[in-house]
Amino acid sequence: MPESEQLLALYREMLIIRYTEEQLARSHQMGLIHGACHTYVGEEAIATGVCAHLRPDDAVFSTHRGHGHALAKGVSPREVIAELFGRSTGCSEGRGGSMHLFKPEVGMMGTSGIVGPCILQAAGAGYSFKLLKSDQIGVAFFGDGAVNNGAFHEGLNLASIWKLPTLFVCENNMYATEVPFAYSAGNPHVGNRGPAYGMKSLTVDGNDILAVYEAAGEAAQRARGGEGPTLIECRTYRTRAHAEGMRDAGYRTPEEVEEWKARDPITRYNGWLLENEEAGPETLAAIEAEVKEMVADAEEFARNSPWPEADTVSEHVFSQR
């Protein structure tokens, strides 16, 4: 069980993600976001529980649904929102957008517009850290859709044979866009696939922050200790559409969505904190107010930020050296 202070930090981090995502959804409706925007609403416990065990020098490689990973890894809401607004103050200085959020200074090695490669790159970070004899680790976050991609097979096998210090975190939200995972996977139990690669694997309730926290903590410790990679399947659900502005009907029932909303990771954790007297309602309300304020400030910051200068368009194709 984490210390009280850590328990509240987890709560706060989940709220930062939730409120930032809700702000981004509103901003998208207002036309302030120029490209795609896949929100992480409903899945906050996973990034939060995993990244709580990471240091700034650990490397996270993420997906198209990556705002939560960036925020949990230490990219500020200001930098995330500004990037989606296409401003020069964004974490990728306007070259990336939602699916290319980079901040290597805190170990955020990118969200991605391509499903799959993050798995390989996290293994590569593991290879670097092993070669450099450091105790850093690489972490890949990916959806159930990526599990059927060749990158999953090749990446897990390579990580296993070389015992790379890597965590493979599958966020199984049951759908890839509108395709049910049960339709697209011959073996729909991701948590059972580890042994096929000689790797430890497990399944946890991805909407239970403490369960994710515990599983990730053990896996991170094993990786740092040279005991190799772990595959963690987190069962979860996205409660908004695949991407903002997309239809969200026809492939799942409103009842199913409501059922999962009742298992909302933040509401659940709020209840748990109160029930176990880890925090009083005033403390939690104060955190909520503080985070709301932070996100409102971030939006304002982003909206008032300058655009990138057009004459810098050719910079950074190659290294400046």
Add this chain to the structure above:
Amino acid sequence: MPEMTFVEATLEALDNAMARDPSIFVVGEGIGERGGNFNTTVGLYDKYGPERLCDTPISERGFVGMCAGAAMTGTRPVVDFMFFDFILDAFGELVNQIAKMQYMSSGRLKMPILLRGAIGIGHSAATHHSGSYYPIFAHLPGFRVVVPSVPSDAKGLFATALQSDDPVLFLEHKSLLFNRGEVPEGEYTIPFGQARIAREGTDCTLVAIGSMVDKTLAACERLAEEGISCEVIDPRTIAPLDMETVLASVHKTGRLLIVDETFQPCGVGAEISAQVIYRGFDDLDAPIRRLNGAHVPTPYSPTLEEATVPEAEEIEQSIRDLLAE
């Protein structure tokens, strides 16, 4: 100056760099104890061990993507493909990740990865072991593409590649690998984007790439007996491409032929031609010509295979045609 083969020259550059920089590691199939299918890593396993000479499964996409992640996190991978054709299994990792990573991250990530492999047509290797593909990579922003033709250039360019923070494709024509040539001792680098004038002349300019350089020089040798004076330029790197040297030469000669084993459509010759037309139009005394390998998958049978590759006789004829315009 000592003589050595192309392969020995790059091996020396690799060994020198690995001795100095512990973050360099090599991955590939059979590059460990075996020393590489083309002897590219002979002796290094004993010196640097299995983590720095890492034998891989047959998992091209996997280890290329993995090396992208490694290059982003403080090490310097060298991917040895054996035959360059196998890189195509990793095309997405190359184009969408490796080439774009520095840009996407606004220059805060580097991509110091060297990808090497044997290219080219010969020895009835047939169509899955004969590809070169470099025009495809030169088309894309983010790659350095090196195609050396002599051992001394191979060594210096390989050393440069091992210091570059950009992704470098280092492509070695199979027919050159065991050619011998004089190679300076010690460590040296050759900058990317600087062509080498392989032969000076005044009547026409010939740009030849990779294995075409020697064949073109042989054609020029014969024409010299008739008093025809050809200039031969070896670009050495396709990206960046040294157009200044080509333009200066065309300014002098007024005629240009590009000799390249790879396919003609949308190729390196098309790019050079377009730039010369735009920037050196008034220097031209004749239409620019291109001589390329046949635009077909590479056949197996020797008679068919020979028909796909420009030989010295054909090059000689093309030069005569160019001069007759």
